[in-house]
Amino acid sequence: MTRYGPDEYDVLIVGGGGAGLRAAIAVAETDPRLKVGVVSKVYPMRSHTVSAEGGSAGVIKSNDSIDEHIYDTISGGDWLCDQDAVEAFVNEAPKELLRMEHWGCPWSREPDGSVAVRSFGGMKNKRTWYAADKTGFHMLHTLFQTSLKYEPIRRYDEFFATTLLVDDGRCQGVVALEMATGRLHTIAARSVILCTGGFGKAFRFTTNANIKTGDGVALAYRAGVPLKDMEFVQYHPTGLPFTGILITEATRAEGGFLLNKEDYRYLQDYNLGKPAPQPVNRTMELGPRDRLSQAFEQERQKGRTIKGPYGDYVHLDLRHLGEQHINERLPMVRELCLKYEKIDPVTQCIPVRPVVHYTMGGIDVDINGATCVEGLYAAGEASCVSINGANRLGSNSLTELLVFGARAGRAAAEHAKQAKPFSAKLAALARDEEQRIEETFCKSGEGKTSGDSIASIRETLHHQMEAGAGIYRDEKSLQTAKETVLELQERAKALPLQDSSYTFNTELTAAMELRNLLELSSAIIESGLLRTESRGAHQRTDFPQRDDENYLKHSLAHRTEYGATPRIEYAPVTITKWPPKERVYG
Amino acid sequence: MDKTIKIQVRRYLPEKQPDPFWQEYEVPLEPKWGVLDALIYIKDHLDGSLSxxxxxxxxxxxxxxxxxxxxxxxxxxxxxxxxxxxPIRIEPLANFKVLRDLIIDTDDFMGKLKSVKPWLITDEKRDITDGENRQTPAELKAFKQYTLCINCMLCYSACPVVGLNEDFVGPAAIALAQRYNYDNRDSGNAARHDTLLAHGGAFDCTLIGECSRACPKHVDPTGAIQRYKADGAMEYWKRLIWPKAATAPKNDGIVKQID
Known part of the structure; x- marks a missing residue:
């Protein structure tokens, strides 16, 4: 195979989290002649996969079945999942999790040495593999450490991708900012895989890390790829009130109760079954996340939640589990509560509230991670396959990274082997990008003390997204959010910076991230405005019913231009063996 | 702003002035705010150039x-x-080269992590169809503590040996080597001796224990190093006196680039 310069790759992956690293390894294992690059704005082990706690789903025990995992996923997603994708996902899940075991992932174990599994919300059987309550941390470190043994993988740590190089209908690489020096690099590649995660940072209260700004999703969007099902944003029912830190669903799988201000297990009032002393799958606290977050909001409106300085909350009670069980199964939860809330869950209830956790929507891809642009792929939370439909089940996303990271890696490797020559125009495209960055961000604002700042635009965005596109929405709230985001985009058209340094200019990257979030927020809002039904995480108070006749379909947001409303189209949902039914829990 | 607290930050802007300098900011003293929240407040509201x-x-x-x-x-x-x-004084982590403000150069650390071959090395390739390796809770416990390292590098900042000897592979890297050495699924101890026994390896540690005190995740690198010294000493003498008895690595797991 012909070789090019040092910055030319067969497969280039943007994002070094779980999906990106799994994809990189898949390419290297497909063909060790292929050169693989991994561009990431943070060192890979800082990626947000690290924060996932509860576990990763895959059928392994004899009392479980593939069909049941498929059904749980489809019903959990309120029938908006593509069923062929779910079938592939569930079938490949156990193999991927076993591969992680062979790479050394420290899964928690049964006394006989087999891998242990736990219950999870919306799952009928115990099938969630876990490593105490630091599953994402252990998976990410295992993948990162394993990736180090593959010589074909070269990393570009702390490089921020600013645009895709698309010419002749093909994606042929990226332009990336080397954060340490401020230099822009043109990195050519025959296939590019976007694995940059979701965009929960469009919201104020979120479990998401600072880096979760949807950069790769915005790159694909600007390159003409539609964004699928953007209106579906998952609120996790149990985050800490001020920090938004995730308190894993595993707390409830282990037997935790949710209590309102009267110490009442309020979920029994919301069609989630009757309370029992022991956890029952698909019931009460083990219902799906959308339904639990919605129940909280209704309790709040009834005045039955507890008032706090950072908004209302309810109590998550683990006290009856006992110190030993908490230490063994939920050590991080205890550590986080002691550190960030100064309470001990062994003796005190944990204050929790719903917080934005996961974006079901993302880059429209097929079952192999391919987008409509040749050579461009996506996997993980950045993408929408869709296996998550209108509401993702807890512990499906870590598995999704593996299954679809690997699939995208293999498909991108096959595409790269065709070895089409690069366009002559790449250098010119890169020069255009340099000019765009200079014009937008680098007209010096040094010494500027007031006026429009990144922070003030971001704060307004956070407020509007929560108020307008939160757990419950209606036409008016979405319309207000739409107008505000359009205004914010106008204000952010040019964002002069106080910082004019080349070395680690984090103000520059923050400005780019903010513009990415603004573009994605407008796609969330417009998709939500036009979906006049309630399904999964998208709940319209003005259209409270699911409407299969008109909306059993994926929304596809197409970008028009910066600061303009996206155009929404629709695509059918693939239904194979599981026709739409009512979602029943309890 | 009701109550405030002063934050003094050691700044370094290599493009503007050659030497680091101190800059003071005043931030709200909010309950539950971490030092990081204060830095975020500064960047958002007082000085966008702080990195x-x-x-x-x-x-x-x-x-x-x-x-x-x-x-x-x-x-x-x-x-x-x-x-x-x-006031609270904030500086970049000690013992590292500073790139700008509070940002240090971590490339050397990343190289050291890789040098201990932190991946599962097995004598025979295991296929997915072979199913899971068995590992009892007790076998997991034997190395679990060493899996908890978050690579934050606080231990390198605390370690006086790192400060004096830039070749020292350092606490986190040795703990990571031990994480695999004590994993019953791994047979790569021999492949890791080369780094751990060499100049800059575990024997450069003087067992002061600052790394374990600094570790926010209770990994106890000191303990990991101490345990290695016992195993490593045996290997060292074998290699010196009777090389044939030394454990030769069967493989190191590295997947080579083919051109």
Missing amino acids: YRWSCHMGVCGSCGMMVNGEPALTCATFLEEYQPG
């Missing part, structure tokens, strides 16, 4: 380690209230 790394804000990504009043700390898990009345 630092952060991400998860929950003490697990390992990005935001800095010196707080002279001690290495995760700034997202170190709280303003504990430092009343202030």
